[in-house]
Structure formats: structure tokens, C-alpha cells
Amino acid sequence: MTYHLQIVTPDGQYFDGQAERLLVPTINGQVGILARHINYVTALGMGPAKVVTEEGERHAACIGGMLAVTNGEVKVVATTFEWADQIDVERAKASLARAETMLADPKADDQTRTYALARQKRARVRLSVAEKK
Amino acid sequence: MAGVSMKDIKSRIKSMESTKQITKAMEMVAASKLRGAQDRAIASRPYFEVLYQTMHDIADANTELTSPFVQKPRGEKYCFVVIAGDRGLAGGYNNNVLKLAMAAMEGKDAMVLPIGKKATEYFRSHGVPILNTLYPVAEGINAGECYTMANSLCREYLDGTFDQVVLCYTNFVTVLTQTPSSLPLLPLSIVGSGKRPEGHQPLTIYEPDSVSVFNAIVPEYLGGVIYGALRESLCSEQAARRTAMDSATKNAEEMIEGLSLQYNRARQGAITQEITEIVAGAEH
Numbered sequence: 001m002t003y004h005l006q007i008v009t010p011d012g013q014y015f016d017g018q019a020e021r022l023l024v025p026t027i028n029g030q031v032g033i034l035a036r037h038i039n040y041v042t043a044l045g046m047g048p049a050k051v052v053t054e055e056g057e058r059h060a061a062c063i064g065g066m067l068a069v070t071n072g073e074v075k076v077v078a079t080t081f082e083w084a085d086q087i088d089v090e091r092a093k094a095s096l097a098r099a100e101t102m103l104a105d106p107k108a109d110d111q112t113r114t115y116a117l118a119r120q121k122r123a124r125v126r127l128s129v130a131e132k133k
Numbered sequence: 134m135a136g137v138s139m140k141d142i143k144s145r146i147k148s149m150e151s152t153k154q155i156t157k158a159m160e161m162v163a164a165s166k167l168r169g170a171q172d173r174a175i176a177s178r179p180y181f182e183v184l185y186q187t188m189h190d191i192a193d194a195n196t197e198l199t200s201p202f203v204q205k206p207r208g209e210k211y212c213f214v215v216i217a218g219d220r221g222l223a224g225g226y227n228n229n230v231l232k233l234a235m236a237a238m239e240g241k242d243a244m245v246l247p248i249g250k251k252a253t254e255y256f257r258s259h260g261v262p263i264l265n266t267l268y269p270v271a272e273g274i275n276a277g278e279c280y281t282m283a284n285s286l287c288r289e290y291l292d293g294t295f296d297q298v299v300l301c302y303t304n305f306v307t308v309l310t311q312t313p314s315s316l317p318l319l320p321l322s323i324v325g326s327g328k329r330p331e332g333h334q335p336l337t338i339y340e341p342d343s344v345s346v347f348n349a350i351v352p353e354y355l356g357g358v359i360y361g362a363l364r365e366s367l368c369s370e371q372a373a374r375r376t377a378m379d380s381a382t383k384n385a386e387e388m389i390e391g392l393s394l395q396y397n398r399a400r401q402g403a404i405t406q407e408i409t410e411i412v413a414g415a416e417h
Contacts, residue, residue: 008183010276010360012176027349028341039337041191043349064280066350068187070337077184079280079353 096123153385160378224377283356
């Protein structure tokens, strides 16, 4: 059984079609959505996402935003959503390296640390998803 | 020979030609940038529609939402986020949005978060208190920076640095029309329509609960709105510059035409005079 799934970000629409299953990271952990799900709204966290359609499954890196199920229509409104094959591995690696140098600096203040930790996490999510291509 | 000398006219034509070349080039650059900006502005629209709709749905489903972001304004301290361009020569683009912002904040206890070089310079020279100048260049601000901006605005809002946030930007209507507009951001003016179907309550699960979902989405939503407004503004800037440069090119062409006519008349006049002189000389 499939349902209508729409994935949008400020950079445009990433998916609009029928899906069998959706797996996304929320602020409370991974959540899977199947057809005929009850109306549901939650905020998205940072992590790998998976969309299963009749053609197969696709992996993606999903960062922030929200998930809404309304009357069988599923909408993922993400801050960033990148399919595994769209991820710029070099950039993610560079970003990870930069985050690590920032964290290694003993003089870094709290704000820089939080920022670097978030950056490190984003880069790790991207790299792990890119491997599943 | 009457009026200006031929040499003067010729040099004026020349300078006009080079002005025309510049405006023409600027017009073409703006036109090609406009195409990209327009595509990007259109690409982000579905995101806002869905986001806005969901915010409304949540507000509709919760008559007693107790989020600090949806309460009535607690005071009169304003923060204006003003998006203008980085460069001039864009017709009234910068001026219009800055005028609008100035008019909106008149007589109010207001500070400004300027985005773009023109906005930063304008408010600095007018002595308006500035929150920070982290965004001196409007072109090239990415989504991530907008979310950072939204997060820090939300934090300052919760800390009580200001009580209301208003966004001033330029709305891209068509290539020929751009309207400056202001949009209240915080506290959120999203109020449920109040038309809930009788007897049958829309059942929606919020995880962990509606207030935390709402509070997590608000900075996200603000970032999205700012990003969208930024894209609309950048698109408007290019469109305004293209139109302004197009009319500048047309004016230059008109002037060149007029000057050429004047030049030819002067030349004709000079020749006639010479002939008259020769004829007069031969008669004697």
C-alpha cells in the first residue's frame, strides 16, 4: 500500500509521489511512517532518512524541520534534505575536519563548541548516508 | 557657426556611447541574474505553503496554545529586520524599502537588524540603533545563515531584548512590479481560524506534545520566512536594476540620436558657411 509523500525544503521540492514507507529522524528518535497513519506532527532532528517506493529504496540526509501527516497525506518540511547521490562528500569531509580542529582548540568558547559539535554531527550524517548510495 | 562646436558635440556623443555600453552591460547582467533568482524564489514557494499551512493546522487544533511565541505583544520595543541590496543603480529598489522601514518605525522604540550593505549604511548614517551588523552582504546569504539569524532572533526575543519583530523586504510580484512590504514576525500572528467542525474533533498526535513541536518549529519557520523574503528581495533587486538600466539605455540612445542630429546640423552649417565664404571671395 502506498501513500502520497511530499518532501520540500527552501531549495525546492525533493520528492512528490507515492511511497510505501518513510523513515525519518525526529527529535525523539527514528520514526517510520506507513500508509494509513493517524494524523501526526513532530519536529525533525538530524540523521539519515529513508524513502521506500515501489521502485526501491532511497537514502538521504535530513536535517531539521518537521513531519506532518494529515488525512493520509505525508509532508516532510525539512531545512536540509539531500539524497545520498547528491551529497558532496568532499565538502562534508572538509567540514568535518574543520569542526574537529575547532573542537580541538582548548580556547574555544561554549558557543563555538556548540556550533562545531553541530557541524561535526551534520558532516557525520552526510558521510554515513553517502556510503549507502 | 551657431551653438556648440562640432568637437564638443562629438565628445558628448562619445561619452554618451560609453555610458550606454555600461548600462547595457548592467542590464544584461541583471537579466541573467534575475533568471536564476526567479527560479530560486519559485523553487522555495512550496516549502512556505506547506510550512504555513501546518502552522495554521496546529494553531487551529489548539485553542489554548501556551507558547511564548504566540502571546499578545508584551511591550513596545521593536526590532526591524530590513532587507535591502548591496549596490545602487537599481531604480527605487533600495530607497523604497528603506523609506517603508523608516515610516514604520517612526515614533517607536525600535532597533534594526540590517541585511545588505545599503541598509547597513543607511541606518548607520541615520543614527538608528543597530542590533548587529552580521549580515552586511545580502547576496550570498545561505539558508543556514538565515536559520542562525532566526535562532538568535528567537533567543533575544525570549530574553526580552525586544518584544516585537517586524520584517521589511521587497515582494517580487512580476518582473516589472516589486512592492516593498512589512511583515510582523514575532509574536506570531498565526491564530487559528476558530472554525472547528462541531462534535468531531480533528485528532492529531503531536510528539512529544503540541507545545514543544510548536516551539521547535517556530525558529525553523522564521528562518524559512526570512530566507524566502531574502530570495524575493534579491529577485526584486535584479528586476528593478534590469528595468532601471533598460530605461537608462533607452535614454542614452535618445540623447545620442538628438546629439547626432545636432552634430549633423552643425556640420551642414559649417559647410554652408564655408561655401558662402568661398563664393563671396570669388565674386570680388
